[in-house]
Amino acid sequence: MRAAENIEKLIKNLNLDIDTNTEIDRVILVELLEAHKKSKKTKSPFTGPNIRRTIMKSPIAKLAAAALIIIACLIGLFLWRTTGSGIALADVLAQIEKVKTFRYKLIFKLTGHEAPDKPYYSETRGTSLNSEEYGWKRIWERLDPNGGDSTFIEDYFLPQKKTRIEITPKQKKYSRAELDDTQVERLQKGGIGRDPVAFLKKIVGSKYKSLGIETIDGNEVEVFQTKDPNWAMGYFKNPQVDVKIWVDVKTRLPVRYESSVTGQVGDRINQQLVMYDFQWDIPVDADEFEPVIPDDYTGTVVKPAAMTEENAIQGLRQCVELFGNYPESIDFEGLSSAFEKSETPAAMRLKEEIKGLSEGDKANRLMDDALPIRFLIRFRFRLLMDRKDPQYYGKTITPKDADKVLMRWKVSDKEYRVIFGDLHAETVTAEALAELEKLVSK
Amino acid sequence: MLEDKVLIWKFKCGSSDALSRIYEKYKKDLLKLATILLNNVSDAEDIVHDVFVSFAQSAEKLKLSGNLKSYLLTCVANCARNKNRANQRHQSIGLDKAEPIISRSKTPERWMICSEELRRWSDAMARLPYEQREVVILHLRAGMKFRQIAKLQAISINTIKGRYRYGLDKLRSILNGEMKK
Numbered sequence: 049m050r051a052a053e054n055i056e057k058l059i060k061n062l063n064l065d066i067d068t069n070t071e072i073d074r075v076i077l078v079e080l081l082e083a084h085k086k087s088k089k090t091k092s093p094f095t096g097p098n099i100r101r102t103i104m105k106s107p108i109a110k111l112a113a114a115a116l117i118i119i120a121c122l123i124g125l126f127l128w129r130t131t132g133s134g135i136a137l138a139d140v141l142a143q144i145e146k147v148k149t150f151r152y153k154l155i156f157k158l159t160g161h162e163a164p165d166k167p168y169y170s171e172t173r174g175t176s177l178n179s180e181e182y183g184w185k186r187i188w189e190r191l192d193p194n195g196g197d198s199t200f201i202e203d204y205f206l207p208q209k210k211t212r213i214e215i216t217p218k219q220k221k222y223s224r225a226e227l228d229d230t231q232v233e234r235l236q237k238g239g240i241g242r243d244p245v246a247f248l249k250k251i252v253g254s255k256y257k258s259l260g261i262e263t264i265d266g267n268e269v270e271v272f273q274t275k276d277p278n279w280a281m282g283y284f285k286n287p288q289v290d291v292k293i294w295v296d297v298k299t300r301l302p303v304r305y306e307s308s309v310t311g312q313v314g315d316r317i318n319q320q321l322v323m324y325d326f327q328w329d330i331p332v333d334a335d336e337f338e339p340v341i342p343d344d345y346t347g348t349v350v351k352p353a354a355m356t357e358e359n360a361i362q363g364l365r366q367c368v369e370l371f372g373n374y375p376e377s378i379d380f381e382g383l384s385s386a387f388e389k390s391e392t393p394a395a396m397r398l399k400e401e402i403k404g405l406s407e408g409d410k411a412n413r414l415m416d417d418a419l420p421i422r423f424l425i426r427f428r429f430r431l432l433m434d435r436k437d438p439q440y441y442g443k444t445i446t447p448k449d450a451d452k453v454l455m456r457w458k459v460s461d462k463e464y465r466v467i468f469g470d471l472h473a474e475t476v477t478a479e480a481l482a483e484l485e486k487l488v489s490k
Numbered sequence: 491m492l493e494d495k496v497l498i499w500k501f502k503c504g505s506s507d508a509l510s511r512i513y514e515k516y517k518k519d520l521l522k523l524a525t526i527l528l529n530n531v532s533d534a535e536d537i538v539h540d541v542f543v544s545f546a547q548s549a550e551k552l553k554l555s556g557n558l559k560s561y562l563l564t565c566v567a568n569c570a571r572n573k574n575r576a577n578q579r580h581q582s583i584g585l586d587k588a589e590p591i592i593s594r595s596k597t598p599e600r601w602m603i604c605s606e607e608l609r610r611w612s613d614a615m616a617r618l619p620y621e622q623r624e625v626v627i628l629h630l631r632a633g634m635k636f637r638q639i640a641k642l643q644a645i646s647i648n649t650i651k652g653r654y655r656y657g658l659d660k661l662r663s664i665l666n667g668e669m670k671k
Contacts, residue, residue: 064522064605068518080513081510084547138510
C-alpha cells in the first residue's frame with residue numbers, strides 16, 4: 049500500500065509533458081496580440097501623479113523605488129541587449145496595420161528541377177500600390193528564363209466594386225473576378241502571401257531573434273531573423289527557412305524583407321522573395337486604381353467559388369476520380385504524392401497531357417484542372433485557422449464507407465458537421481460524433 | 491520571479507513582446523492544469539484560450555502584485571470550475587465515458603498534443619469528485635497553499651484540508667487497484 053506522502057511525492061514529481069501545435073499556437077498568439085492592441089493605450093501606467101506622491105512621501109519607499117529602478121535598469125539592459133535597439137516586432141506590426149497606403153517593390157524567384165538533369169528557373173518582379181480605401185494595383189513582370197520578352201500582368205483588387213481584374217497586355221486579354229463579401233474581406237486583410245503585413249504577422253508568430261544593427265542608406269536598421277520551419281505553413285515537407293526583416297530604428301517601419309524557403313512540393317524547390325523600397329502612408333489618387341482596358345482586349349468574367357462545404361465535397365469527389373481513393377492528407381504534399389502514384393485513367397490522361405510542357409505551363413495546367421481540389425485545400429486550411437477542430441480520415445476511409453466519418457469540423461459547442469465516406473453530409477451532436485469516430489479507429 | 495515582474499511591467503506599458511513571452515512561458519502549464527482538472531482536451535483548450543484572451547485585454551486594469559504564474563493558474567482553475575458546473579448542469583457524463591473523450595484528442599489538428607502520462611493521470615484523477623481533484627491538483631501541481639485554495643473557493647481551510655485528505659486516500663486506492671490488476 050502506498051503511503052499518503054509517497055502519493056504526494058509521486059504527483060508532485062510527475063513529468064506530464066505535453067506539446068502544442070505550432071500552427072495553432074501562431075494563430076492564437078496573433079489573436080492575443082490583436083486583442084492586446086485593441087485594449088491598450090500608450091500611456092505608461094507608472095506615470096500617474098499618485099504613485100510619485102506615494103513614493104516621495106516615505107523615505108523607505110524612496111529607497112525601495114531607487115533600488116527598483118536600478119534593478120529594472122539592469123534587467124532592462126539585459127533585455128535591450130538581446131533585442132538590439134529594443135524594437136518589438138509586434139509593435140512594428142501594430143504600426144503598419146495603422147498605415148492607410150503603401151508602395152513597395154518585389155522580386156520572386158523559383159528554382160527547381162523538371163528532371164534530375166533539367167533545372168528550371170522563374171523570376172517575377174513587380175511593384176505594388178496598396179490603399180485601405182481603394183484596394184491594390186500590382187504590376188508584375190514575369191521574366192522569360194530563355195532570355196525572351198517578359199510577360200507583364202496588371203492585377204487590380206477593387207474592394208468597393210467587389211472585383212479583381214487581371215490584365216495581360218501581351219495576349220490582349222483580361223479576366224474579371226466577381227467576389228463575395230467574405231472574399232473581399234480576406235483580400236483586404238492581406239490574405240495573400242506576398243503582402244508585407246501578412247509576412248510580418250507570420251514572423252511575429254514564429255520564433256525569431258534579433259541579428260543586431262546594420263546601416264542601410266545611412267539609416268540604422270535592426271535585423272530580425274526566423275528559421276522556424278513552421279513559417280512555411282505546411283506547404284512544404286521539412287522546409288529550410290531563412291526569413292529576415294530590416295526595421296528602421298527611427299521610424300520603426302520595415303525597410304526590407306527577404307525570405308528563402310527550400311522544401312519539397314513534388315520535387316525539391318527553392319523560393320526566394322525580396323520586398324524592398326517601401327513607402328508608407330503616401331498620397332494616392334483613386335484614378336491610380338482604375339484599370340484601363342483597351343477596346344480590342346478580350347475578357348472573361350469568373351466568379352471564384354466560395355470555400356463552402358459543397359465545393360469541398362466537389363474536391364473530394366475529384367480526388368476519387370484522379371487517385372481512385374481519398375488522399376491520405378489534404379495538403380499539397382499529400383495530394384502531389386497521390387497524383388504521382390495514381391494510375392487511374394483520369395490521372396494517366398492528365399499526366400499524358402502535361403508531358404512535355406514547361407514546368408510553368410505544367411503547374412498552370414494542373415492548377416486549372418484541379419480547381420475543386422484547390423478549394424478543398426483552402427476550405428480545410430480555413431477551418432484550421434478558424435479553430436473549428438477539423439479532422440480528416442482519408443488514410444482509412446474509402447468511398448464505400450458510407451456510414452463512416454471522412455471529414456468533420458465543429459459548427460457549435462455541441463455540434464459537428466460530418467462528411468461521410470460516400471460524401472453525404474450531416475450535422476451531428478458531439479456525443480454522436482464520438483460514437484461515429486470509434487468506428488474510424490477500428 | 492524578477493523576469494515575471496519585468497514582463498508584467500512591460501505588458502502593462504503596452505509591450506506586445508512581453509505578452510508573447512508570457513504566452514510562450516506559461517501556455518503549457520495552463521493547458522496541463524486545465525486538462526487534468528477537466529479530463530477533456532477540448533474544454534481545456536477552450537478555457538486556456540479564453541484566459542489568455544482576457545489577460546491580453548486586461549493590460550490597463552490588471553493589478554497584479556503577486557506571482558504571475560499563480561495568477562494565471564488561478565484564472566484557469568476558476569474557469570475550469572465554472573466549466574465543470576456547466577457540464578454537470580447540461581449533462582451527466584459517467585466516469586466510464588471520460589477515457590474516450592481524452593483519447594480522441596490526440597490528433598494533429600488539436601492545439602495540445604497530450605503525452606500518454608498526462609492522459610493516464612488525467613483519467614485517474616477524473617475518478618475523484620471534482621472538489622477533491624481540484625484541491626489535490628492545485629496543491630501538488632500548481633504549488634498553491636491550502637490557505638490560498640480556501641480563499642479562492644471561499645470556503646474554510648479545514649474543508650480544503652479534508653477534501654485533500656479524502657482525495658489522496660481515494661487516489662491511493664485507485665492506484666493500488668490498478669496495480670493489482
